[in-house]
Amino acid sequence: MQSYQMxxxxxxxxxxxxxxxxxxxxxxxxxxxxxxxxxxxxPKPYQSLQYGAEQGTPGLIDYLVAKINREQASSINSxxxxxxxGSTQAVDMIARLFTEPGDAVIVEAPSYVDALHVFYDHxxxxxxxxxxxxxxxxxxxxxxxxxxxxxxxxxxxLYTIPNFHNPTGFSLCLERRNEIAQLAERYKFMIVEDDxxxxxxxxxxxxxxxxxxxxxxxxxGSFSKTLAPGLRLGWLAGPSEIIERILxxxxxxxxxxxxxxxxxxxxxxxxxxxxxxxxxxxxxLYCGRRDIMMAALDQYMPRNITWTRPSGGFFVWVTLxxxxxxxxxxxxxxxxxxxxxxxxxxxxxxxxxxxxxxLTYSFAQPEEIKVGVRILGEIVRKLANFAR
Amino acid sequence: MQSYQMxxxxxxxxxxxxxxxxxxxxxxxxxxxxxxxxxxxxPKPYQSLQYGAEQGTPGLIDYLVAKINREQASSINSxxxxxxxGSTQAVDMIARLFTEPGDAVIVEAPSYVDALHVFYDHxxxxxxxxxxxxxxxxxxxxxxxxxxxxxxxxxxxLYTIPNFHNPTGFSLCLERRNEIAQLAERYKFMIVEDDxxxxxxxxxxxxxxxxxxxxxxxxxGSFSKTLAPGLRLGWLAGPSEIIERILxxxxxxxxxxxxxxxxxxxxxxxxxxxxxxxxxxxxxLYCGRRDIMMAALDQYMPRNITWTRPSGGFFVWVTLxxxxxxxxxxxxxxxxxxxxxxxxxxxxxxxxxxxxxxLTYSFAQPEEIKVGVRILGEIVRKLANFAR
Numbered sequence: 001m002q003s004y005q006m007x008x009x010x011x012x013x014x015x016x017x018x019x020x021x022x023x024x025x026x027x028x029x030x031x032x033x034x035x036x037x038x039x040x041x042x043p044k045p046y047q048s049l050q051y052g053a054e055q056g057t058p059g060l061i062d063y064l065v066a067k068i069n070r071e072q073a074s075s076i077n078s079x080x081x082x083x084x085x086g087s088t089q090a091v092d093m094i095a096r097l098f099t100e101p102g103d104a105v106i107v108e109a110p111s112y113v114d115a116l117h118v119f120y121d122h123x124x125x126x127x128x129x130x131x132x133x134x135x136x137x138x139x140x141x142x143x144x145x146x147x148x149x150x151x152x153x154x155x156x157x158l159y160t161i162p163n164f165h166n167p168t169g170f171s172l173c174l175e176r177r178n179e180i181a182q183l184a185e186r187y188k189f190m191i192v193e194d195d196x197x198x199x200x201x202x203x204x205x206x207x208x209x210x211x212x213x214x215x216x217x218x219x220x221g222s223f224s225k226t227l228a229p230g231l232r233l234g235w236l237a238g239p240s241e242i243i244e245r246i247l248x249x250x251x252x253x254x255x256x257x258x259x260x261x262x263x264x265x266x267x268x269x270x271x272x273x274x275x276x277x278x279x280x281x282x283x284x285l286y287c288g289r290r291d292i293m294m295a296a297l298d299q300y301m302p303r304n305i306t307w308t309r310p311s312g313g314f315f316v317w318v319t320l321x322x323x324x325x326x327x328x329x330x331x332x333x334x335x336x337x338x339x340x341x342x343x344x345x346x347x348x349x350x351x352x353x354x355x356x357x358x359l360t361y362s363f364a365q366p367e368e369i370k371v372g373v374r375i376l377g378e379i380v381r382k383l384a385n386f387a388r
Numbered sequence: 389m390q391s392y393q394m395x396x397x398x399x400x401x402x403x404x405x406x407x408x409x410x411x412x413x414x415x416x417x418x419x420x421x422x423x424x425x426x427x428x429x430x431p432k433p434y435q436s437l438q439y440g441a442e443q444g445t446p447g448l449i450d451y452l453v454a455k456i457n458r459e460q461a462s463s464i465n466s467x468x469x470x471x472x473x474g475s476t477q478a479v480d481m482i483a484r485l486f487t488e489p490g491d492a493v494i495v496e497a498p499s500y501v502d503a504l505h506v507f508y509d510h511x512x513x514x515x516x517x518x519x520x521x522x523x524x525x526x527x528x529x530x531x532x533x534x535x536x537x538x539x540x541x542x543x544x545x546l547y548t549i550p551n552f553h554n555p556t557g558f559s560l561c562l563e564r565r566n567e568i569a570q571l572a573e574r575y576k577f578m579i580v581e582d583d584x585x586x587x588x589x590x591x592x593x594x595x596x597x598x599x600x601x602x603x604x605x606x607x608x609g610s611f612s613k614t615l616a617p618g619l620r621l622g623w624l625a626g627p628s629e630i631i632e633r634i635l636x637x638x639x640x641x642x643x644x645x646x647x648x649x650x651x652x653x654x655x656x657x658x659x660x661x662x663x664x665x666x667x668x669x670x671x672x673l674y675c676g677r678r679d680i681m682m683a684a685l686d687q688y689m690p691r692n693i694t695w696t697r698p699s700g701g702f703f704v705w706v707t708l709x710x711x712x713x714x715x716x717x718x719x720x721x722x723x724x725x726x727x728x729x730x731x732x733x734x735x736x737x738x739x740x741x742x743x744x745x746x747l748t749y750s751f752a753q754p755e756e757i758k759v760g761v762r763i764l765g766e767i768v769r770k771l772a773n774f775a776r
Contacts, residue, residue, distance in 0.1 A: 019439075027437035033428060040421060049415035049616035051407075085473060085620070088643030096480075096509055101489060118638030121484055228437035230648035232473070232620075250505030255476030260618035262649060 015372040018339035019363045020166065020225075020314050023289075026282060027228045035269035039261075052260030054247045056083025056235075060267035064221070064235055074212040081237040082246055083258040086229070087196050090220045090236040091115050094157070094192055095122040097249055098242075104148050104155040106189070108136050110317075110346035110353060112166045115159060115194065127155065128348040133308070135172025136160055138179040145187045155189045163206055164197040164313025167346050167358035171311060174207035181214035189216070190242075196222040196234070197313035199279045202287035204311050211237055218242060223266055225314070225362075226279050231262040286314070289361040289369065296370045300377030302384060307359075314362040317343075320355040323387035324380060329357060332379045338372045403760040406727035407751045408554065408613075408702050411677075414670060415616045423657035427649075440648030442635045444471025444623075448655035452609070452623055462600040469625040470634055471646040474617070475584050478608045478624040479503050482545070482580055483510040485637055486630075492536050492543040494577070496524050498705075498734035498741060500554045503547060503582065515543065516736040521696070523560025524548055526567040533575045543577045551594055552585040552701025555734050555746035559699065562595035569602035577604070578630075584610040584622070585701035587667045590675035592699050599625055606630060611654055613702070613750075614667050619650040674702070677749040677757065684758045688765030690772060695747075702750040705731075708743040711775035712768060717745060720767045726760045 039045060048057070055061060065078050084090045099105060101123030107116060109128035119126055127148065129141045141158075148155055158180070162172040172180075184191050193210040198221070211219035222234035236246070246252065257263070269275055290309075293316055297307055307318045320326060326342035333340050343353025357376075361369055427433060436445070443449060453466050472478045487493060489511030495504060497516035507514055515536065517529045529546075536543055546568070550560040560568075572579050581598040586609070599607035610622035624634070634640065645651070657663055678697075681704055685695055695706045708714060714730035721728050731741025745764075749757055 021439055024434050024438055027434040028428070032437075036424070036428065040416070040424065046412050046415040047618075049420075049618035050412055051409055051612075051617045085647075086643045088639050091642070092484075092639050096484070100511070114638060114642035116638075117641055121638045123488070224439075228649070229439045229644065230435075230437035230652075232643065232647050232649075250502060250507070250509045251476050251480050253505055254479070254502035255474045255620065256617065259473075259620050259647065259650075261616070261620075262647075264618075 014337045014339060015368040016339045016363050017359045017361070017369070017372045017376075018341050020360055021229065021363045022225060022282075023285065023362060023365075026278075026285065027230070029274075029278065031272070031274035031278065032228070032265070032269060035265050035272065035274065038268050039264050048261045048264035050260065051256035052263065053257045054252050055243075056257040057260060057263040057267050059271060060263055063267065063270045068211070068237065072208050072212045074208070076211070076237060077240065079240045080243055081235055082243050083263055084220075084234050084236050085232045085258045086224055087194060087220045087222045087234045088118070089258065090218075090234060091118050091159075091192070091194070093236075093246055093249065093251070094218055095119055095124065097245060098190065099124045099156050104153045106141070106144060106155045106158045107348065108160055108165070109348065110167055110343065110356070111159065112161060112194065113341075113345040116348070119159070124156075125153075126348045131165070131168065131170060133170050135162060135165065135170055135176055136180065138176050138183065141180065142183055145183060149187065154187065157190050157192050158184065159192045159194065160210075161194045161197075162210065163195055164200060164310055164315070166197070166313070167315050167341070167343070168317040169308040169310030169313060169315045171206070177207055177210060177213055181210060181216070184214055184216040191217045193217055193219040195219055196225050199226050200283060200286055200314070201312040202283060202290060202310075206312075215239060226282060227266065227269070227275065231266060232259050233262055233266055286362060289366065290316075292366050292369050293359065293361040293373060296373035300374045302377070302381055304384075305380060314360045316359040316361065318357040318359060320357065320380065321384070322355060324355065324383045326353065326355055326357050328383055329376065329379055332383070333376055336375050336379070338375050340376065402725050402727060403756040404727045404751050405747045405749070405757070405760045405764075406729050408748055409617065409751045410613060410670075411673065411750060414666075414673065415618070417662075417666065419660070419662035419666065420616070420653070420657060423653050423660065423662065426656050427652050436649045436652035438648065439644035440651065441645045442640050443631075444645040445648060445651040445655050447659060448651055451655065451658045456599070456625065460596050460600045462596075464599070464625060465628065467628045468631055469623055470631050471651055472608075472622050472624050473620045473646045474612055475582060475608045475610045475622045476506070477646065478606075478622060479506050479547075479580070479582070481624070481634055481637065481639070482606055483507055483512065485633060486578065487512045487544050492541045494529070494532060494543045494546045495736065496548055496553070497736065498555055498731065498744070499547065500549060500582065501729075501733040504736070507547070513541075514736045519553070519556065519558060521558050523550060523553065523558055523564055524568065526564050526571065529568065530571055533571060537575065542575065545578050545580050546572065547580045547582065548598075549582045549585075550598065551583055552588060552698055552703070554585070554701070555703050555729070555731070556705040557696040557698030557701060557703045559594070565595055565598060565601055569598060569604070572602055572604040579605045581605055581607040583607055584613050587614050588671060588674055588702070589700040590671060590678060590698075594700075603627060614670060615654065615657070615663065619654060620647050621650055621654055671700075674750060677754065678704075680754050680757050681747065681749040681761060684761035688762045690765070690769055692772075693768060702748045704747040704749065706745040706747060708745065708768065709772070710743060712743065712771045714741065714743055714745050716771055717764065717767055720771070721764055724763050724767070726763050728764065
């Protein structure tokens with residue numbers, strides 16, 4: 001989520017290459033309407049309006065467990081998955097229940113700005129480890145682990161976005177996944193895998209998740225990117241004893257399971273096999289948007305600007321030359337009606353992001369992407385001339 | 389929320405006098421169906437399926453602010469209220485953002501078991517202050533405040549349920565509200581007012597809320613008791629600077645405002661003035677249930693058992709003689725298919741609740757209430773004879 005006021009501005013003439021929101025035209029499909037109507041016409045529709053089962057709507061749990069096991073040739077059990085009110089609730093519960101203020105948590109450099117914010121709200125100390133086009137670099141991670149251990153502060157968690165990373169668009173290769181899983185065992189930290197973009201793959205194959213590679217994993221999924229964020233629904237999978245601890249925490253005992261009404265709708269939607277079709281549609285849609293953004297960047301950006309080419313997800317990470325500040329680009333773009341994120345907030349040490357922009361192609365329509373990138377290109381050229 | 393497994397058992401022959409759930413027959417009304425259909429047929433229905441405004445669906449905020457100001461002759465502004473995913477999210481956010489582990493928080497003796505659990509999950513230290521039939525006792529509260537201050541641990545928060553208290557059913561009188569508001573100012577703590585039963589009044593009048601009596605208040609409301617818990621929707625009102633801090637916390641920035649889809653449905657429902665009618669209906673329904681439970685207790689309980697007579701809400705607090713343990717009653721009732729809560733969990737010091745039961749009349753149907761109380765009466769008599 002970024003500023004609603006900014007998001008609202010989009011409905012006028014603003015172009016948002018900032019929001020990690022799904023395309024608004026994909027949200028209310030006839031299939032989702034069908035699922036809603038079926039829930040309302042079901043024999044006991046009021047059940048989904050009551051407090052819900054702590055673990056979440058049973059039919060949806062079973063569906064998700066079966067999907068994970070089918071797609072990843074894994075064998076997780078139904079007591080290893082809990083529904084949550086979006087990945088937000090998962091990150092928040094993990095921080096609340098499995099860290100203490102002052103604990104060390106490792107994140108990628110860069111990482112998802114809002115997740116960093118949730119961890120900071122819980123008073124943990126964040127340390128970051130660098131990544132390249134193949135994701136988090138195990139050698140550097142181990143150096144950090146040794147340093148933290150020597151300093152008497154072994155980390156509790158590693159928060160990672162292994163697929164179509166936010167903000168870089170990179171994915172972690174299989175070899176490194178295995179190396180990092182070994183590090184988790186050796187250095188005794190849990191891997192928190194934020195895998196909400198996994199299904200939005202455009203080409204190639206996605207390596208197995210940490211969930212299936214390491215018993216030390218809490219893996220987060222979501223319906224926000226592949227169905228509708230307004231339903232506030234996701235899941236958290238991991239060792240059964242971790243799920244059991246979460247099931248008996250205060251917020252679950254007080255409020256019950258995650259969003260029973262929308263979970264019942266999503267359960268119905270999945271049961272009818274609509275979700276699989278929709279994911280396939282979104283893969284093609286966003287792949288086309290990615291290509292449009294790539295072509296526009298090729299066309300409009302000067303040669304000394306580089307950017308990533310994601311194989312899935314929502315994000316492109318742009319690197320500007322040292323003499324251009326990302327915040328200047330962001331400000332001038334804003335004045336011309338184009339919203340982008342500058343890189344500072346994605347880093348534990350914000351200066352690392354001074355020359356980066358994150359662009360998204362998920363929310364803007366094709367023509368907006370072209371116009372937005374053209375305007376960014378003009379701004380960058382002007383700033384480069386000025387800096388010369 | 390209590391155990392779902394237990395709740396599910398109710399659909400068979402189990403009688404639940406344990407669950408603080410609304411009557412299941414009240415949840416899916418034709419009016420709520422109308423609101424859902426209107427949202428789906430609205431010009432931009434997909435908006436409620438996208439990430440929502442941080443503060444929540446604007447129309448619903450305006451409605452709630454107007455309702456509070458109309459009913460309490462107050463003048464809160466729209467920047468003083470934020471929608472939340474049920475009172476659970478409000479308590480959790482308050483604990484996360486406004487306490488540190490080890491901080492002192494004061495609660496009533498007894499208090500709402502699940503809220504205590506949420507506070508414990510955040511590592512705060514709970515202290516309790518006694519109440520009587522007029523609610524929390526200011527003199528005792530001040531003694532505790534002095535003791536905590538002298539011990540170098542002034543409390544950050546007082547968590548109180550001023551109306552139709554859970555678990556006792558008592559309400560706090562106006563005079564004491566004013567005294568406690570003065571204590572909040574003098575001893576510099578925030579009042580966290582859990583006011584989710586306020587609208588479920590059967591007789592008499594409800595004094596003004598702390599929200600309107602003290603600037604040091606965070607006041608929690610909910611649609612869970614007066615509409616449907618499965619929608620997961622409530623609100624938090626308080627000083628604008630507190631709301632502003634919450635608006636910029638990590639979970640709101642990450643996930644956006646509270647449950648946009650269900651909030652839009654509830655906004656529509658309220659806009660059509662259905663909620664006011666429904667509240668009026670529920671007042672009469674639950675008043676009738678209260679009367680049925682009172683009559684059954686009169687008929688079936690031995691003379692040395694006492695209980696409260698709530699003027700609203702869901703709860704009756706039963707006091708057993710010293711020679712009967714509440715947990716024995718709970719266990720024997722469970723074996724006979726009647727679910728009740730024993731008092732221990734409602735206290736910071738559980739031994740204080742060894743001779744108390746909490747009964748609810750909100751979820752069970754009239755005949756079930758009679759049968760359930762008759763069985764409880766038989767168990768209590770048997771245990772009393774055994775103890776003699």
